[in-house]
Amino acid sequence: MNSPAITIDGLTKRFGAVTAVDDLSFTVAPGRVTGFLGPNGSGKTTTLRMLLGLVEPTAGRALIGDRPYLQIRRPAQEVGAALEASSFHPGRTGLGHLTTLAPQVGVSKARCREMLDFVGLTAAADRRVGGYSMGMRQRLGLATALLGDPGVILLDEPANGLDPQGIVWLRGLLRSLAHEGRTVLLSSHVLAEVRSTVDDVVVISNGRLVRASTLTEFEDLAVHAVGVRTPSPASFVALARERHWRIEDAPGGFRIHGVDTATVGSAAFGAGIELHELTDAGADLETVFLQLTGSATPSMGAVR
Known part of the structure; x- marks a missing residue:
């Protein structure tokens, strides 16, 4: 698959007197999994929302290939995103959620069932989403993101609520997507998840870039x-x-x-x-993270 890169170029977002993202620049290469890290309030989610056209930048550009998301003609077939595991109508079934989206994405009901099977929700296809566990909603979010078979995948905290078996499954899924040549960007606050899954890391603090490198180069900073x-x-x-x-x-x-x-x-x-x-x-990647971000966070597990 010939997927486009993601380019964040001088991206800035101010909410009144608060600068959430400050002149941020980095790239995400196809065929690799990139981890997007930073303390709570560092601007990760705001960056992802600007990339998806949900928030308008104050300055700078967020591009998929050479275009902003809003200029992509059939976005669900090029970009799949899961930002919140709670953004489902609780009265719909898992299958109902996907089939509602299917005409917009341009896929069949059979594709919806295929994706539920792919993420391990076949048995829960006809259950209302309001009764799903957090881990099941995460899986449904992944099914939604992958529904149009996109080349670019954006995931915000995709391992939240997954049990250990689910985390291993997710890790294998992300690696396989990158192996197919897709561009994968995920935010995470779990050190082990980052270390076992990603090829590259982008670390931000207070909306500014503090480190962008391969995981190997990041580990070389550690004692x-x-x-x-x-x-x-x-x-x-x-x-x-x-x-x-x-x-x-x-x-x-x-x-x-x-x-x-x-x-x-x-x-x-x-x-x-x-x-x-x-x-x-x-x-000791935790210490490296704290030194780079100047965070008072006592554990990498608290990173957001």
């Missing part, structure tokens, strides 16, 4: 950590202090920042300290 379990915790803490390692308590043991497993293992062996577990705990 790596090592996990340790030992039957001699006091001796190990003394060793860590002697070596000036940054150490903190972790479930069942310790986490040491800024060193690798070989360094810790060699030092413990030399000091005669028995280790029951020595693992690479990975990059």
Whole structure:
């Protein structure tokens, strides 16, 4: 599939005295999944709404390919979006919701049933949406976004309300869409979701861009950590202090920042300290995020 890129160019939006988005520029490439990150109130949702023509920019451009969304003749066949999992008529069934949209999108009722099956809602097709769980509404939102088989996919917090199995399913779906050459942009506040799903990241704070890079380049900014379990915790803490390692308590043991497993293992062996577990705990992306955004948020889980 030959999908267009997304271009955000000098995009600005002011609501009275409040600047929600401030001279924001970045691109989203086809064939890749891009994660759009930022603290609460950073301007992510406002940016997506401007991209879809729901909010008029104060300045700048938001383009699908070389056109604004409102200039696309058959938008549902080029751009699929799910911004809110609650924007359904509660009295309609899942199938009824899609078939109501089908004439506008230009698809058949059979396509509606196909999409409900694709997102795992076949058994709930004739149930009223008002009785759907949050996770089921997320799946219906995805079915709606994909109804016209678009090349550009925009999703706002798509994993909210999904159970672990659903999150794994979503991750595979997004990767497969990108593999087909589609352009996928999703906002998220879940660190594990970003790390396991996206190719690129765009981080904003106070409406301004603070980082746009590949995920690998983003991870290179992080300090790596090592996990340790030992039957001699006091001796190990003394060793860590002697070596000036940054150490903190972790479930069942310790986490040491800024060193690798070989360094810790060699030092413990030399000091005669028995280790029951020595693992690479990975990059501390949470700290990188907080440093980039200047956020006081205590956990990446609170990012919006």
